[in-house]
Amino acid sequence: MMIIMKPGSTQVQVEHVIEHIRENGLTSHLSVGEDHTVIGAVGDTHAVPTAVFEVLDGVESVIRISQPYKLASRQFHPKNSVFPIDGFDVGGDEITIIAGPCSIESREQLLETAQAVRAAGAHALRGGAFKPRTSPYSFQGLGEEGLELMAEVRQATGLPVVVEITSITQLEIMIKYVDVIQIGARNMQNFALLSAIGKTQTPVLLKRGMSATIEELLMASEYILSGGNQRVILCERGIRTFETSTRNTTDINAIPVLKVLTHLPVILDPSHSTGQADYVTAIARAAIAAGADGLIVEVHPDPAHALSDGRQSLKPDVFAELVRQVGQIANVMGRKLSPIPGI
Ligand code: PEP
Ligand code: MN
Numbered sequence: 001m002m003i004i005m006k007p008g009s010t011q012v013q014v015e016h017v018i019e020h021i022r023e024n025g026l027t028s029h030l031s032v033g034e035d036h037t038v039i040g041a042v043g044d045t046h047a048v049p050t051a052v053f054e055v056l057d058g059v060e061s062v063i064r065i066s067q068p069y070k071l072a073s074r075q076f077h078p079k080n081s082v083f084p085i086d087g088f089d090v091g092g093d094e095i096t097i098i099a100g101p102c103s104i105e106s107r108e109q110l111l112e113t114a115q116a117v118r119a120a121g122a123h124a125l126r127g128g129a130f131k132p133r134t135s136p137y138s139f140q141g142l143g144e145e146g147l148e149l150m151a152e153v154r155q156a157t158g159l160p161v162v163v164e165i166t167s168i169t170q171l172e173i174m175i176k177y178v179d180v181i182q183i184g185a186r187n188m189q190n191f192a193l194l195s196a197i198g199k200t201q202t203p204v205l206l207k208r209g210m211s212a213t214i215e216e217l218l219m220a221s222e223y224i225l226s227g228g229n230q231r232v233i234l235c236e237r238g239i240r241t242f243e244t245s246t247r248n249t250t251d252i253n254a255i256p257v258l259k260v261l262t263h264l265p266v267i268l269d270p271s272h273s274t275g276q277a278d279y280v281t282a283i284a285r286a287a288i289a290a291g292a293d294g295l296i297v298e299v300h301p302d303p304a305h306a307l308s309d310g311r312q313s314l315k316p317d318v319f320a321e322l323v324r325q326v327g328q329i330a331n332v333m334g335r336k337l338s339p340i341p342g343i
Contacts, residue, residue: 001045002076003053005037006060013058014039020056024048027226029071033079036060042070042226067261069218071225072232077263083231085203086160086179088123090233091265094338095330096294098162098180098205098267099319100126102309103139104146107153112301114157116316121323123338124180125150125159126296130166131308132186139307147177154179162205162296168193175202185210185237185272188220198227205296207235207269210248214257221264233265234258235296236287238273247275247312250283255290267294271312277303280314281322288329297322 003017014030014037021028021041026048029040041053050062067073082092090096099117104110104127114125129146131139142149150161160179165171166187174181180203187193188209197204204224208217221232236255238248250273258266268287270280284295300306300313314322327337 001041001048001050001053002063002065003039003041004060004063005039005058007035009037009058013056017053017056017059020053024052029226031077038076040065040071040076067218068215069222069262072218072221072262072264074261074263079263081230081263081265083203083265085124087158088338090203091293093335095288095292095326095335096124096265096267096338097122097323097326098124098126098294098296099299100162101128101300101306102271102298102313103128103131103307104142104149105307107149109301110149110153111156113299113316114153114159116301117299117319118157118159118340120316120320121327121337121340122159122319123340124162125153125157126162126182126298128164128308130164130170132164132166132184133308144173147173151177165193165197168196171196171200175200179203180205180233183207183220185212188212188217191223194220194223195227198224198229200229201231202229203231203233204229205233205235205267207237208239208251208254210238210240212239214254214261218258218262221262233267233294234262235267235269236273236292237269238275246273246279248273250274250286252283252286252290255287255292259291265293266291267296268292269296271296271298271309271314275312277312277314277318280312281318281325284322284326285329288326288333288335291333295326 026041026043099122131141162180164182182205241249270283298313303310303313
């Protein structure tokens with residue numbers, strides 16, 4: 001439930017409410033807004049009558065959040081969540097573009113890609129060091145060496161870096177090297193991993209599972225938020241359907257649906273959602289037109305020789321044109337691309 005404090009309520013009154021929340025076996029989440037302070041009381045609230053809090057000094061009203069995800073819901077936090085990654089804000093009026101190779105393959109490949117995507121207008125660099133591959137015989141990623149290369153290229157280009165985690169055992173080194181931890185489709189419901197990342201303060205890019213409903217995605221985000229990590233970006237990356245002409249089916253509906261249900265930033269991955277370079281730019285445009293806050297796009301200097309996902313990777317010049325077109329769509333939507341730090 002949500003306990004809305006009266007304007008001008010005191011610190012002592014807020015602490016008193018928090019104490020009552022604890023005494024009722026619930027966890028408190030404080031949100032101090034411009035007009036109101038709101039305290040979320042999360043846990044098994046069924047047996048706790050709202051009157052327990054309504055009678056306390058400084059309390060204006062108590063509302064039960066009807067959705068099963070509480071902290072992720074717009075009921076709890078009506079305004080969009082806007083938060084800084086290194087060098088730009090995500091979730092506000094400005095569009096964020098993350099780009100880079102599916103896998104980190106070598107220093108040369110990573111640096112060349114990073115320089116190209118930066119010049120084209122990307123705000124952050126993606127690259128996988130631990131690859132969740134369908135086959136155990138496919139390239140599995142460079143592991144920690146890949147993270148070291150990411151850190152080196154981050155230093156050389158100034159781009160913050162986004163890397164996927166595939167196991168809880170990688171958490172310590174991830175925090176050391178990366179600006180945003182990606183949780184991939186295959187781990188969206190790895191609840192132990194979600195909870196562990198919730199206890200860190202590293203921003204998270206949470207991808208939708210390939211067979212997950214929007215509600216399941218939001219419940220997954222709730223695991224992270226309820227641990228105390230508020231910086232979660234949701235990512236639609238296509239779902240499995242009966243259609244076989246594309247790798248996945250872009251659920252474009254998910255963007256406006258999520259924007260209604262949650263305050264968290266929502267981005268789209270047109271590379272995995274289509275699986276083919278020819279379709280990526282069109283779906284990137286559609287995402288921004290539908291209200292997405294950003295994109296994550298796979299780019300490779302030589303897609304034909306990429307060690308993973310070459311079919312869906314854009315060449316740098318095609319990516320540059322995507323950014324240009326997406327910028328124009330953003331303008332139509334009354335938004336613009338985030339400025340590029342240092343340019
Ligand atoms: C990726 O980003 O390379 C990836 C494996 O994505 P997903 O988890 O969406 O399949
Ligand atoms: Mn990939």
